[in-house]
Amino acid sequence: MAETLPDTLNSLFHVRKFPFEVIVINDGSSDSIEEVIESWADRFSPIPNIEFQALHQENRGRAAALNEGVKVARGEYLSFVDADDVIDGYELLKIWECINSSRSDLIIGQFKIVSDSGREIAKRTLKKETSNETLIQKVAFSPVSPVHLNAILIRREFFLDLDGLDKTNLKSEDKDLLIRLLRSTNSIQFCHSFHYIYRKHALSRGDLIKKRFEWFFYRQKMIRKNFSGMRKYSSMTIQAFFDLAKLFYEGLFKYRI
Numbered sequence: 679m680a681e682t683l684p685d686t687l688n689s690l691f692h693v694r695k696f697p698f699e700v701i702v703i704n705d706g707s708s709d710s711i712e713e714v715i716e717s718w719a720d721r722f723s724p725i726p727n728i729e730f731q732a733l734h735q736e737n738r739g740r741a742a743a744l745n746e747g748v749k750v751a752r753g754e755y756l757s758f759v760d761a762d763d764v765i766d767g768y769e770l771l772k773i774w775e776c777i778n779s780s781r782s783d784l785i786i787g788q789f790k791i792v793s794d795s796g797r798e799i800a801k802r803t804l805k806k807e808t809s810n811e812t813l814i815q816k817v818a819f820s821p822v823s824p825v826h827l828n829a830i831l832i833r834r835e836f837f838l839d840l841d842g843l844d845k846t847n848l849k850s851e852d853k854d855l856l857i858r859l860l861r862s863t864n865s866i867q868f869c870h871s872f873h874y875i876y877r878k879h880a881l882s883r884g885d886l887i888k889k890r891f892e893w894f895f896y897r898q899k900m901i902r903k904n905f906s907g908m909r910k911y912s913s914m915t916i917q918a919f920f921d922l923a924k925l926f927y928e929g930l931f932k933y934r935i
Contacts (some may be wrong), residue, residue: 680709682877687718689764690728696774697727701747706737741843741851748826748837755785755831762877763828771872773831778871779843783865785831789874800877802826804870810860817856818901818913827852831876836863844903846926857904883928892924897921 690700691853700722702715714733722730733746744758755777760816771785774901776785791799802824802895803903806814816824840858901913 679707679761680711680714683711683714684718685734685764686759686761687714687722689767690759691718691725691890693765693767693770694725694727695771697729698732699729699751699753701731701733701751703733703734703735703747704745705743710785739845741845741846742768745842745845748834748842751834754834756834756837757831759874760828762879763878764875766873766875769871773869773870773873776867776871777831780867782867783833783836783863784859784869785869786825786904787829787831787869787871787873789826789829789876790872791878794877794879801872803840803870805869808868810864810866813856814860817853817860818905819916821924823853823915824858826874826876827856828876830856830859832859847896847899847903850890850900851896853897854900857900886928887925888920890928894918894921894925 687700687904689703691849699716702718703716704711719732722728731750733743733750735746736741748756754825757773773785773787776787786804788801788803790801793799802822804824813825836859838853840862842855845851897917898914901910902915905913
């Protein structure tokens with residue numbers, strides 16, 4: 679992540695319209711990420727309305743890293759950013775306005791998907807009238823989720839009441855948390871802000887196949903944890919069909935010359 683983290687931090691560096699804190703968690707990376715963090719700590723230090731700090735831990739996974747970051751955060755709202763994605767500062771201002779107008783437990787923004795070169799692949803949007811139950815169904819059943827955990831602002835105390843992310847679910851911890859968040863509050867505001875930019879990286883066929891098997895296992899685990907009865911089995915079947923179809927396509931056709 680040492681190669682992509684500078685772009686992530688640079689996108690936050692140019693947000694100056696409101697105060698916030700940046701907490702970088704090094705989850706046992708073995709590359710030169712420490713040098714990157716130190717360099718950016720120096721750059722952030724003169725900025726009066728941005729606080730910067732870094733946490734370092736042995737590798738325990740994304741969920742454990744984010745949970746540790748939340749413990750030391752002092753802001754009223756949380757927002758997560760992966761080290762290979764970026765933030766659109768102009769669009770982020772819309773989220774700030776939504777916070778000030780509602781103070782809801784969840785401020786749900788939209789997100790874009792782009793390629794490594796920055797080409798826009800897709801935009802994911804939600805209608806304001808979307809109910810909690812409909813959102814839960816889309817997260818659990820739909821192969822194309824219209825909501826991304828990192829495009830949501832979460833009231834910190836609300837997050838802590840739910841005991842954070844599930845550290846045992848290494849690849850679907852975000853979906854698990856989303857379902858628990860949506861089940862626990864009706865205090866939600868939808869914000870038409872494409873502030874989160876998710877980068878879809880090109881992978882080798884071997885890496886894609888490996889990831890598909892991992893996603894298959896952990897998504898099934900997420901469904902078994904959060905649903906019961908016929909809903910559990912129907913969701914497991916739909917999700918399994920999608921993951922296996924993607925595995926078949928990517929493994930046999932995508933890389934065929």
